[in-house]
Amino acid sequence: MAYPENLRYTKEHEWVLVEGDTGTIGITDHAQSELGDIVYVDLPAVGTKIGQGASLGSVESVKAVSDIFAPVTGEVTAVNDALTAAPEMLNQEPHGGGWLVKVKLGAPDEVGKLMSAAEYQAYIGA
Amino acid sequence: MSPTQELRKTPLNAVHRALGARMVDFGGWDMPVQYSGIIEEHHAVRRGVGLFDVSHMGEVEITGRQAFDLVNHAATSAVSKMAEGQAQYAGLLYEHGGFVDDILIYKVTPEHYFLCVNASNQEKDFEHIAALRQSLGYDCRVEFTSPRYAQLAVQGPLAAAVVQQLTPVDLKTIRYYRFADGEVMGLAARIARTGYTGEDCFELFVAPEHAGALWARVLEAGAGHGIKPCGLGARNTLRLEAGMALYGHEIGPDINPVEAGLLRNIDLNKEFTGRAAVVRCAEKGPSRKLCGLEMVGRGIARDGYEIHVDGAAAGWVTSGGPSPTLNKNIALCYLPAEAAVPGRTVQVMIRGQLVDAVTVNPPFYKRAK
Numbered sequence: 482m483a484y485p486e487n488l489r490y491t492k493e494h495e496w497v498l499v500e501g502d503t504g505t506i507g508i509t510d511h512a513q514s515e516l517g518d519i520v521y522v523d524l525p526a527v528g529t530k531i532g533q534g535a536s537l538g539s540v541e542s543v544k545a546v547s548d549i550f551a552p553v554t555g556e557v558t559a560v561n562d563a564l565t566a567a568p569e570m571l572n573q574e575p576h577g578g579g580w581l582v583k584v585k586l587g588a589p590d591e592v593g594k595l596m597s598a599a600e601y602q603a604y605i606g607a
Numbered sequence: 608m609s610p611t612q613e614l615r616k617t618p619l620n621a622v623h624r625a626l627g628a629r630m631v632d633f634g635g636w637d638m639p640v641q642y643s644g645i646i647e648e649h650h651a652v653r654r655g656v657g658l659f660d661v662s663h664m665g666e667v668e669i670t671g672r673q674a675f676d677l678v679n680h681a682a683t684s685a686v687s688k689m690a691e692g693q694a695q696y697a698g699l700l701y702e703h704g705g706f707v708d709d710i711l712i713y714k715v716t717p718e719h720y721f722l723c724v725n726a727s728n729q730e731k732d733f734e735h736i737a738a739l740r741q742s743l744g745y746d747c748r749v750e751f752t753s754p755r756y757a758q759l760a761v762q763g764p765l766a767a768a769v770v771q772q773l774t775p776v777d778l779k780t781i782r783y784y785r786f787a788d789g790e791v792m793g794l795a796a797r798i799a800r801t802g803y804t805g806e807d808c809f810e811l812f813v814a815p816e817h818a819g820a821l822w823a824r825v826l827e828a829g830a831g832h833g834i835k836p837c838g839l840g841a842r843n844t845l846r847l848e849a850g851m852a853l854y855g856h857e858i859g860p861d862i863n864p865v866e867a868g869l870l871r872n873i874d875l876n877k878e879f880t881g882r883a884a885v886v887r888c889a890e891k892g893p894s895r896k897l898c899g900l901e902m903v904g905r906g907i908a909r910d911g912y913e914i915h916v917d918g919a920a921a922g923w924v925t926s927g928g929p930s931p932t933l934n935k936n937i938a939l940c941y942l943p944a945e946a947a948v949p950g951r952t953v954q955v956m957i958r959g960q961l962v963d964a965v966t967v968n969p970p971f972y973k974r975a976k
Binding site: 517518542545 | 629640641644645646647840843844905906907909928929931936958
């Protein structure tokens with residue numbers, strides 16, 4: 482799967498899409514592939530304030546549970562509720578329909594320090 | 608295991624890699640955890656048929672005049688009641704009643720017993736049984752024969768339809784937990800109706816050099832039945848639904864068979880290693896017992912999670928995860944005996960939060976007869 486150029490990536494395999502002062506956060510195709518069938522997603526409530534690198538919630542596959550870390554600082558403004566009924570969307574569309582939360586960016590400068598698509602692909606050896 | 612030690616491989620290792628399996632270190636073995644996906648593979652076994660490489664499992668064979676006496680003393684089960692061509696589940700115990708391992712005994716002849724044991728315990732089991740032979744002075748031979756066998760498991764309601772295409776042996780004559788020595792693809796094989804999934808099942812023991820050809824031929828024979836290669840991930844979700852114990856989780860050196868609910872696999876009318884401890888525990892009543900759980904609140908109980916009863920930590924999860932067949936989150940756990948009865952509400956500590964679950968009697972899933 483291609484890694485979109487307009488996303489920025491973390492070493493913990495999350496991505497963020499910045500549009501104005503909103504950041505949409507998800508996990509990468511590499512992450513979903515490593516996890517396998519995802520069966521459960523635990524996400525923070527709207528209004529939760531999260532610091533960069535802090536736990537944003539968790540994703541569980543059949544075999545294991547994994548923490549999701551916030552790629553950027555911000556306040557949660559929307560949660561992808563569709564994942565509750567259809568967690569498999571994280572496997573099917575990790576960079577699109579499987580987004581996790583949207584945040585109002587608290588420190589937009591952080592984004593520049595994340596990896597580009599090319600850097601991330603080099604990082605995972607793709 | 609130390610990182611400098613190389614992982615052990617089954618004869619099918621290259622086949623798994625060519626199929627694109629995700630490989631993991633399973634107790635020192637480089638094994639496939641999944642091919643197409645655990646849920647898809649799980650459903651293939653419940654609804655059709657799946658093929659597993661379980662060649663990592665170990666074999667120990669006992670032969671000679673007093674082979675029966677040794678096996679009967681080492682194993683908890685009623686070995687004396689076995690017919691030739693029968694398989695029996697048993698525990699191997701320490702004197703204190705804890706498990707060395709759980710095993711399947713196959714009675715080949717009265718002077719030849721073939722034991723199938725857990726991969727990560729095989730050397731330990733062999734040494735345990737060999738030491739027992741020495742101390743009892745029985746006239747028989749204990750051999751570590753794992754390198755002589757590859758083991759393929761064909762599991763699911765359509766397993767017989769697939770295996771029958773490969774052998775002249777009439778599979779209808781092999782009942783559940785029976786086996787026959789015959790030919791598969793013209794090669795010598797032990798054909799056993801045994802398994803670890805709760806479905807109809809066949810396990811084929813063949814010489815390792817034939818494993819690749821047999822694997823390919825089983826997939827070919829099963830193509831019309833939708834057969835899927837299945838990994839250890841599905842093997843685990845299937846055995847969990849079927850309420851079957853896994854060494855290192857439900858059983859181990861610190862757990863005895865009374866606690867694990869395995870008394871039916873014990874013959875107390877004979878002498879065996881660990882008998883006195885088992886009798887003591889059975890008479891006194893175990894302080895803790897294995898129990899099933901179904902999650903009520905949102906969340907998945909995982910191995911090692913703490914369980915609270917009446918507001919206090921009282922037990923732990925031994926195996927847990929989603930049940931693809933039941934579409935519920937299930938677990939096996941140890942609880943104080945008085946709480947290990949169906950219908951109790953307990954709480955599982957999931958990542959810092961107590962989540963409700965209700966106790967149930969395993970198995971969670973039983974196939975229609």
